[in-house]
């Protein structure tokens with residue numbers, strides 16, 4: 001059988017059928033095919049399995065893996081990668097005792113990044129985001145979600161989304177854009193949150209959807225963000241344009257956003273530290289992925305843990321992401337994110353790896369095309385200089401990536 005590239009003598013963590021919920025692994029870890037082979041043709045996986053079960057291939061090129069581990073290319077399914085400015089100064093104020101909410105209420109926080117973003121050109125946004133994107137790519141990331149939400153006007157949100165689309169042209173990577181116009185209230189709408197939601201729902205979503213800039217719609221449902229009713233108006237507009245939704249929910253308090261989002265068939269609900277049992281049940285019923293963000297938990301010194309046991313028991317798929325953003329998670333490492341998922345949230349190694357592969361793909365609606373090593377999916381690979389997947393989660397600040405393959409090369 002013809003193929004373009006054949007990898008032999010490799011170990012394969014296919015992540016094709018991760019166990020979860022009640023039958024989650026009890027510490028034995030990730031299933032690995034020890035004497036594996038992987039074949040790709042036209043950018044797609046043709047075969048991934050034991051060498052002994054493989055058909056005879058006539059490869060264009062053959063690569064000896066020397067026993068290296070291949071996982072699916074990693075997927076960062078929640079980032080605010082595109083933005084202007086830096087918030088290092090605000091962070092120093094927080095070290096001196098100010099809280100995230102105090103800073104936000106005093107006009108800092110998201111609004112200070114909004115100002116810097118509004119002042120940046122599209123090219124400047126692309127250039128600064130590329131430095132962060134390259135850090136992720138260097139650890140094997142092959143798909144990424146990028147949110148808008150620091151422009152907070154039609155024109156500046158458009159510029160952010162266009163910058164995100166630019167990134168996909170400048171690197172070999174899959175980019176999914178998420179419109180997060182309902183991230184914070186811009187100062188010109190102070191005291192008129194409903195008026196701003198009118199703009200988001202009736203002007204921004206129709207215009208930006210029409211321009212093909214939006215793959216999904218998100219909102220920040222929170223005391224310092226938007227109410228449940230306002231979020232629903234955003235979701236209704238998204239649905240009118242055939243766009244899937246996701247939600248920043250239950251990060252600082254429980255507004256029952258995840259439950260509401262599940263009612264809209266949300267791809268994911270994200271953060272979830274304050275999620276309750278009813279929210280978990282609603283997510284399980286709708287197949288909504290729980291995207292946990294341990295970087296934000298760590299950086300804000302959150303003390304309330306997301307209800308991991310409840311999510312597991314209900315069989316809710318768990319994803320992990322960096323939440324890369326200048327305020328609460330200036331993190332550009334999915335390897336460290338996995339380590340934090342295990343250490344801070346007590347996820348297993350298998351849950352961590354599934355969280356940045358197959359379940360992250362589900363959180364983006366991409367499970368049919370990437371996230372596991374299965375025939376018919378895009379050949380997105382991370383090839384590691386390790387023997388066992390646990391080493392990817394165990395180390396901190398160490399990068400054993402040997403090679404990264406997107407769409408077959």
Ligand code: DI6
Pocket residue numbers: 109110113183220248251296323325326327328
């Ligand atoms: N939750 C977060 O953690 C980020 N956005 C959100 O809705 C924070 C964004 C920022 O502080 O700039």
Ligand code: FE
Pocket residue numbers: 078079080248323325
């Ligand atoms: Fe976020």
